[in-house]
Amino acid sequence: MTADAPRTPNTDSPRYPFVPYDFRRFPEGEMRDRARELYAELDRRRSVRYFSDEPVPRDLIELAMLTASTAPSGAHRQPWRFVAVSDSGIKARIREAAEAEERKNYEGGRFPEAWLEALAPLGTSWQKPYLEVAPWIVVLFEEIHGYEPDGSVRKNYYVKESVGLAGGMFIAALHHMGLVTLTHTPSPMGFLTEILGRPKNERPFILFPIGYPAEGCEVPELRRKSIDEISVWNPTGAGPAHP
Template identity: 45%
Template sequence: MIVNDETQLAAIESYFQFMKKRRNVRQYARENVDINLLHQAMRAVAIDPFGGEQPYRFAIVSNNEQKQKIRELAEIEEVKLYQERISDEWREALAPLGTNESKPHLTDAAHLVVAFYDTNERNNFALERASMAVGILMGALHHAGLCTLTYTPSPMAFLRDYLERPKNEMPFIVLPVGYPAADCEVPNITKKPLSEVLVKF
């Protein structure tokens, strides 16, 4: 294939149009999702190009009883967040999303993917590396026609303890994965123009 400016621009435009359709979904259909889709998506993470160690671990939770328990534990923290920890400014920022302490997406989604990073001192930039891996995974899931959401209850150590992971593995994000509910609605969030997120020198 001949690569030139025109074909490269067409390729990146195609990718832009594809990614522009991705949305965080909070309402999921209670529909089975072939776990092989997640396994295939994880293959893209497992061959990440960053070099060195891979200071992250992913856990897929599909069992309904386990998802229910994770939801119960998460909502305990969410109640504390909304009633005790949240600032007025933060509450105002969350208002357009309509979020509260109830997290039905944790039980409605077919699968939960919990991402951990390694807190051992030898793993420099572990959280950054793990965050990049999550980005790769989210792109792969979108490519597979699946929906997800970046859910970050705080604090999250309850996930490490419940899933009986080693103390050096710190959970930092949960990705519910599934298909959107028939009546799913996503907030109409305005994005900054490119000129406000890109500085050229």
Template identity: 55%
Template sequence: MEDYILVEGFKHIRHQQQSFLEKEMIERTKSLYNWMDKRRSVRHFSNKDIPIEVIENIIKTASTAPSGAHKQPWTFCVIKSANIKKKIREAAEEEERKSYESRMSDVWLNDLKPLGTNPDKAFLEIAPYLIVVFKRPFEYGESGEKHQNYYVNESVGLACGFLISAIHHAGLVTLTHTPSPMRFLEKILKRPDNERAFLLLPVGYEAEKAYVPDLNRKSLEKVMQIY
């Protein structure tokens, strides 16, 4: 059997997915579910350092996500600098105060009460790393011409899901932080004009005393329909 074929002149290599017996599939999927069900959004971080190789591996994992036309329209900016983290916290808190005071509806604020959130984002300075995910709606060619990327939000959203799973797999915690608007991140990090801030995630060990809301996830019957 050939190791590759040509499709419209492009090389396609042979793929062989590892598979398992039914009993092992059930055990593996149950084990993964039980582990992922322990994942929580955490706001109480330790400042304990993490090897940069761990962060690199996490981002490499996120980059295995599928993307429209395989354009991989994302950039992961890793922030360790205390000075930059301070600037990000100050700008994020300014936007958050405006949101809590005037942008959010009463219904929205009421929905947030069980989570115990507020404009204070101390975790942005405490966590040893911040990862800012940028989406790239288009690319520049060698002559400066623009080339469109496809299904950008969907692609970057998938990569963020992989990223969060990889963080949890490493035994670390994170929080999906989305101060709105987030254009200040592009300015602070001096990103090119084809990048837009998509998501901000502090990454680290949880604090010695970390607390999360006592919440329940929807049951399988409420999230799955079989036809």
């Protein structure tokens, strides 16, 4: 058998039952309207660093998690775990540990100068008060591998891609219901595994503070790239290395 030959599926492996796809088709005009409405809504989404401490009901966080869990994943392994924290003591521990790492990044030389220059227009620093102010912190963990019922290791596939897709859908769900968040990735993030008591087969991926924006909250005035800057259509050959 050559490397390019198709592989015959193992017919002894259990197969998911297949059911008719519940697909709804819309007229083209309605498709455009729906697409424009969704784009306009998501175009208003912004990363927020100034939160109100107003409580957010748990069921809203659960609904965002369920929405995120509809994301596609390699071999349908669904290798994500959402760990939610509203306890003030745990949030304080997370903030203390995150700021200790971030201070080394910003002031201790771990971030290269070019990275600090790129961050400067956003006004970020090692201080992360929102980790205590926001009513919820949700840490998204990637499950490196799972376990079979007998305790043996079960391999997961395309873990980072799958978890990244779920994270994006989580953000969209929060925005759609009227909440704000921020993708925070303190580096390194191993302290989250310890504080939150997660097993060794899980690794922190993104930390999301979640809530309502503080009164008078401001965000940087940014420009998103145009369609011409983000897309290529029917390329016919290799173009220049740089525009």
